[in-house]
Amino acid sequence: MRLLVSLGLLSLSAAPTLAAYNLVESFSGSTFFNGWDFFDGFDNTTNGDVNFLSQANATASHLTFVDDAGHAIIRVDNTTFVPFNEKRNSVKIMTHDYFSVGSVFVMDAVHIPFGCSVWPSFWTKGPNWPAGGEIDIMELVNLAQDNQMTLHTTPGCTQPQGVMQLGKTSGTDCSAGTNSSEGCTVIETQSNNAGAAFASAGGGVWAAQFDVSGIFVWFWSRSSVPADVSNTSTSVDPSTWGTPSASWPSATCNITNFFTPQQLVIDITLCGDFAGQPTIYAQTCGGPVGNSSTCYLENVINNGTSQYADAYFEINYVKAYSLGDALDPTVSGTSVILSSISPTATSTSSANGSGTSSGSTKNGAARSLGRQSRSLLVSVVLAAMVFALCMA
Numbered sequence: 001m002r003l004l005v006s007l008g009l010l011s012l013s014a015a016p017t018l019a020a021y022n023l024v025e026s027f028s029g030s031t032f033f034n035g036w037d038f039f040d041g042f043d044n045t046t047n048g049d050v051n052f053l054s055q056a057n058a059t060a061s062h063l064t065f066v067d068d069a070g071h072a073i074i075r076v077d078n079t080t081f082v083p084f085n086e087k088r089n090s091v092k093i094m095t096h097d098y099f100s101v102g103s104v105f106v107m108d109a110v111h112i113p114f115g116c117s118v119w120p121s122f123w124t125k126g127p128n129w130p131a132g133g134e135i136d137i138m139e140l141v142n143l144a145q146d147n148q149m150t151l152h153t154t155p156g157c158t159q160p161q162g163v164m165q166l167g168k169t170s171g172t173d174c175s176a177g178t179n180s181s182e183g184c185t186v187i188e189t190q191s192n193n194a195g196a197a198f199a200s201a202g203g204g205v206w207a208a209q210f211d212v213s214g215i216f217v218w219f220w221s222r223s224s225v226p227a228d229v230s231n232t233s234t235s236v237d238p239s240t241w242g243t244p245s246a247s248w249p250s251a252t253c254n255i256t257n258f259f260t261p262q263q264l265v266i267d268i269t270l271c272g273d274f275a276g277q278p279t280i281y282a283q284t285c286g287g288p289v290g291n292s293s294t295c296y297l298e299n300v301i302n303n304g305t306s307q308y309a310d311a312y313f314e315i316n317y318v319k320a321y322s323l324g325d326a327l328d329p330t331v332s333g334t335s336v337i338l339s340s341i342s343p344t345a346t347s348t349s350s351a352n353g354s355g356t357s358s359g360s361t362k363n364g365a366a367r368s369l370g371r372q373s374r375s376l377l378v379s380v381v382l383a384a385m386v387f388a389l390c391m392a
C-alpha cells in the first residue's frame with residue numbers, strides 16, 4: 001500500500017532527525033500480496049527446476065497466502081511427487097514499483113527457506129535487468145549456514161580493501177563477466193542468520209541502504225533488532241545502526257552510475273545455476289560431485305512433503321523507505337518512487353547526500369549486468385553485451 005499522502009504530513013511534523021528515511025511502501029498483513037507482480041513460467045535467468053506460478057495459480061495452490069498470525073507465506077509445492085522431467089511449482093514475486101537511489105529496503109521474517117536444492121533470495125533489480133545493477137540482500141543455497149550479500153554490475157564497480165563491515169568478503173569485483181560472474185560477495189558472520197537457526201531465534205531483519213554514498217546491508221537476529229526497525233515504524237535512521245554486515249562504499253562504485261531504480265524481488269528457485277551447480281550442491285548436501293542431475297533427482301522429483309517442508313518464507317513485512325516521495329510513472333510503464341534528496345538529510349555518518357537529483361537517478365544509464373549468470377556461456381554473452389554497449 002502506498003503511503004504518499006501521509007508522507008506530506010510526516011515531513012511537516014517530523015522532528016529534524018538526522019538521516020530519516022520515510023516509509024513509502026509497506027507490504028504486510030492481509031494486503032501483503034498487493035503491489036507485487038508474479039513471474040509466470042520457467043525462468044531462464046536462473047535455470048532452476050521450477051515452474052513459477054501466476055498469482056491466481058499460486059493462490060489456488062496455497063503457495064502464497066497470509067496465515068492466521070498475519071504473516072505472508074511464500075513456498076515451494078510441498079505436497080506432490082513431481083513426474084520425472086517436469087518441474088516443481090514455486091513462486092517469484094517482484095514489486096510493481098521501483099525505488100531510486102536514496103532508499104532503504106527492509107524485510108522482517110520469522111522463517112526463510114532452506115533444504116537441499118532450495119535457493120531462496122530477497123534481492124533487487126532494475127527495469128531492464130540485467131542492465132541497471134542488482135543487489136542481493138538475502139541469498140543462499142541448500143544447507144549453507146550463512147547468508148551471502150552481493151552486488152552485480154557492469155565492469156568498474158568493486159569493493160575496496162579494509163571496508164567497515166561485520167561480514168567476510170569473498171569477492172571484490174562486482175562485474176558480471178569476471179570471476180565466473182560471482183559478483184562482489186560478503187558472507188554473513190553473525191549467528192542465526194539462516195536456516196533452522198534463524199527460525200529458532202525468532203527470525204530477524206535485513207535492511208539495505210541504497211544510497212549515493214554506497215550500498216550497505218544490515219542483519220539483526222530477533223533479539224537485537226533496533227527500535228526504529230519495527231513493523232510500526234514510519235521512518236528509519238541507518239546512521240544509528242552501527243557497522244553493517246556488508247559495505248560497498250561509493251569510493252570504488254559510483255552508485256548512480258551503476259544502479260537504476262530497483263524493484264524488490266522475492267523468489268525460491270530449486271537447483272539451477274547456483275544450488276544445482278554440482279560442486280556447490282556437494283558442499284552441503286553430499287552426493288557424487290560432478291553429476292549435474294543429482295540435485296534434481298534427489299529432491300525435485302522426490303516426496304514434496306519430506307523434501308520441501310522448510311522451503312518457505314514466513315514474512316512479517318517488507319517495507320521501502322525513501323529520502324523523498326516524488327512519483328514518476330514513466331519508467332517501463334510502472335510507477336517509480338523517486339527520491340528527491342532533501343538538502344538537510346544525510347544518510348549514514350559517512351554518507352554524502354548532496355548533488356543527486358531524481359532525474360539523474362532515473363536516467364542513470366542502463367549499463368549494469370548481473371544475476372547469477374554463473375555459467376560460462378551466460379558470462380560470455382554478458383561480456384559481449386558490455387562490449388557492445390561500450391562500443392555503442
Ligand SMILES: *[C@@H]1O[C@H](CO)[C@@H](O)[C@H](O)[C@H]1NC(C)=O
Pocket residue numbers: 044045
Ligand atoms: C530467456 O527468455 C526470454 C523470454 O522470456 C527470451 O527473450 C530470452 O532470449 C531468453 N534468454 C535465453 C538466454 O534463452
Ligand SMILES: *[C@@H]1O[C@H](CO)[C@@H](O)[C@H](O)[C@H]1NC(C)=O
Pocket residue numbers: 040053054056057
Ligand atoms: C494455472 O495452471 C494450469 C495447470 O495447472 C494451467 O493450465 C494454467 O495455464 C495456469 N494459469 C495461469 C494463469 O498460469
Ligand SMILES: *[C@@H]1O[C@H](CO)[C@@H](O)[C@H](O)[C@H]1NC(C)=O
Pocket residue numbers: 170171172173179182183184
Ligand atoms: C574470485 O573468486 C574467488 C573464489 O570465489 C575469490 O577467492 C576471489 O577473491 C575472487 N576475486 C575477485 C577479484 O573478486
Ligand SMILES: *[C@@H]1O[C@H](CO)[C@@H](O)[C@H](O)[C@H]1NC(C)=O
Pocket residue numbers: 231232316
Ligand atoms: C508486530 O510484529 C510482532 C511480531 O510478529 C507482532 O507480535 C505484533 O502484533 C506486530 N504489531 C503490529 C502492530 O502489527
Ligand SMILES: *[C@@H]1O[C@H](CO)[C@@H](O)[C@H](O)[C@H]1NC(C)=O
Pocket residue numbers: 212213250251254255256257
Ligand atoms: C558519480 O558519477 C557522476 C557522473 O559521472 C558524478 O557526477 C558524481 O559526482 C559521482 N559520484 C560519486 C559519489 O563519486
Ligand SMILES: *[C@@H]1O[C@H](CO)[C@@H](O)[C@H](O)[C@H]1NC(C)=O
Pocket residue numbers: 303304305306
Ligand atoms: C512422504 O513424506 C511424508 C513425510 O515424511 C511421509 O509421511 C509420506 O509417507 C511420504 N510419502 C511416500 C509416498 O513415501
Ligand SMILES: *[C@@H]1O[C@H](CO)[C@@H](O)[C@H](O)[C@H]1NC(C)=O
Pocket residue numbers: 062073075078079305306308309310
Ligand atoms: C505444506 O504447506 C502448507 C502450507 O504452508 C502447510 O500448512 C503444511 O504444514 C506444509 N506441510 C508440510 C509437511 O510441511
Ligand SMILES: *[C@@H]1O[C@H](CO)[C@@H](O)[C@H](O)[C@H]1NC(C)=O
Pocket residue numbers: 352353354355
Ligand atoms: C558532498 O559531495 C559534494 C559534491 O560531490 C561536495 O561538494 C561536498 O563537499 C561533499 N560534502 C561532504 C560533507 O563530503
